[in-house]
Amino acid sequence: MAASLNGGSKVAGIVARAQALFDDLSFTTAREWKAASPERKVIGYMPIYVPRELIHAAGMLPLGVVGGGDSLEVIHGDAYYQSYICRIPRSTIELGVSGRLDFVDGMLFPSICDVIRNLSGMWKMMFPHVYVRYFDVPQNYKDEIGGNYYIQELVELKEALAELRGKPITDDELRHSIAVYNENRRLVRDLYAFRAQKPWQTPASEIYLLMRAGLVLPVEEHTVMLRDYLAAVAVEERPRRDNCRVVLTGVFCEQPPLNLIKSLELAGCYVVDDDLQLVTRWLTSDCPVEGDPLRNLALAFLHHSESTAAKYEPDLAEKGQHLVRAVKRTNAEGVIFACPSFCDPALLDRPMLQHVLKAANIPFIAFKYAENSGQMQPIREQAGTFADSIKLWSAA
């Protein structure tokens, strides 16, 4: 779609490549990367965050697995879950049992919710030849308490990956990987900042596809893609519409269909910030390269990482302020809560965040979706009405 809109431009070419990666549920690029050398291994991970630097330092490819989207027919996966459980675990199981992940040597299941947590145990049983780890992170943010715990968790993961590759991971390898990911995160931040300034130049659907590409490509290749896109999109003229500016939140785990993101823009909303693919910018500033790399990663997690529903906020006054700051930073005019059905973290957090927004006089709307939602008309109508009402208020 984006490619056809932009004809044969450089932007269109980059977006077409990202779209092809997005559409490929067999992960051909990652398979080809692995096939290029017999010692190569691929480690899958689910939302929200894993320290990809460790996987990279082991010479392995981190592969983001975020469900099957709306084009995967779930046949086996539904047999593992009751109707009242979200869709991402069932489509992820589908990817597994259908052989689409048969080249993956390990899977990491981060601490995000009880469903993903329990999926880690299921994966252990269903795919016993695969290295499986539930990746826990601290909910205590003091260096000597949560920090020490987390460092030891990183040590365990590092040792397990070293065992998989057959030799230890050195500190220098880790430092190099931290530098590589720092560069990638800087470009992601640049891209988000550019979009906040000129959202008409960078449609949300394109940014989304670029971030999704970051889940399957080697990071170095993704960095080049981001740099090329930023350079190309800055010089391409695109029509500026009379859209309102919104922050999209709640979409950090099960993915909304691409059509949903497009529908928001078609309904008159420029998405100027979001919590999609948080792993690509989880650390909010550069992680120091010098010194003890695991300690640096741990401290970055404790003190310089994104706020989201899966993290405990120890300070009541700070609860939800990340959203208010996002609105101010991006000059947004409202917030759209889009939460997956049956998503405990997003749906339990939502009322608290809405209270904070209300106190800050920031308008919002809310709806639910599933990764395979097909009907966009109700969402388009709701978002359109929201956009219209914002414009009316702004004019008053």
Added chain:
Amino acid sequence: MSTVITTPKAAPKQVSKDDSMVKQKEMMAGHFDRLTDSPQTGKKVCNTFVPGNLNELIMCFDLLNNLPEVNAIQSGLRRQSGAYVLEAEKIGHSEDVCTYVKSDIGMMAKGNIGPNGKRMPDPDVLLLSYTGCFTFMKWFELLREQYKCETIMLHTPYMGDGKITPNMIQYMVKQLKEEVIPKLERVSGVKFDIDRLREYLKKSVKAEDDLVKVLQSAKTKPSPIDAYFGGIYYIGPMFGAFRGTQDAIDYYSFLRAEVEERIAKGLGPVTPDGDMGKEKYRLVVEGPPNYTNFRQFWKMFYDEGAVVVASSYTKVGGVYDLGFRHDPDNPLETLAEYCLGVYTNRNLPQRIDMLANYINEYEADGLLINSIKSCNSFSAGQLLIMREVEKRTGKPAAFVESDLVDPRYFSAANIKNRLESYFQMVEQKRAGAAAAA
């Protein structure tokens, strides 16, 4: 003019209770009175959760232990939770999320009246024992927003690899020493005394020993107890505000004697309709019960002669039957180990092992899963659990669905049909086995 025909109301049916149940109810009622009287007595209140309930530690600070899950259960049993859940949904909580949370929030919105008809106290501190359930974290963030009181996070790492590592213990002990205890001292004004904690822990061990004897009495045929429906009464004091007290020691000693007497007489469990009669089916049950129709649900079992001989739900507050005991010699480490080991903090393979072992050890006819709509901690993965336990034991398994305290998700006819089909399946298995022998 219309004629109104009225029928005389039938006298309420007498519900049978054994003496231990009467005693347990008195204990629980006394605790609710202590809570609702706290504004007058000046006692401070600590809200916390059943899994990871550090009652011995809480008592060291003269705090009263208030468990929101238990309040939601009480609301469910009294048929009040439906209105509370609706109230919470009216004020913006999703229909998809945990109904314990919504019952609690709705109860607050409607005046926070406890089971004794008096207003429940506002907590002085929220001890967020984040153990085995992600929702707990959000629940206490929601309560903190309401009460704006001190909130203490105690993060229990999940046993993803099925083992407790030294790193986990150190992390938890450090949280206890540097976060939990100093904050509880500050809120309560009571200095922490580790010897006082040791004394409470010694008392816990005595009660834990007797609880295990009671739970394992179900290995006898016929089983003298129902380890799910009856078991919920048995675990009440241990999982609630009594572990570490003389009251708990007395209760479990009394209960054990009562159960041993039933074994000696060859009796089965006491049900609300009296003695159960002939034991026809022995089941292991996974998952919490439904509380809005608790007796109706139980009746579907005992009417068929089905007794639950072991259940996972009665292990959410500790796996004493697997050998865990609080250790007074290592008071903080033992609290950490306790939190880490509770059933919902165990990974899926461990849960499967436990259920399959129960079926073998208790000579059960099969596994029944009551899958709870709003409890992902229990429910996600249960279909795999069912298939795996069936495969390992060769015993049939069945699956029913309901909810904790939301009456909209209890369909009596559906559950009854499923259970009847299941019992037929057990009969067929037996017939098949007999024919093959």
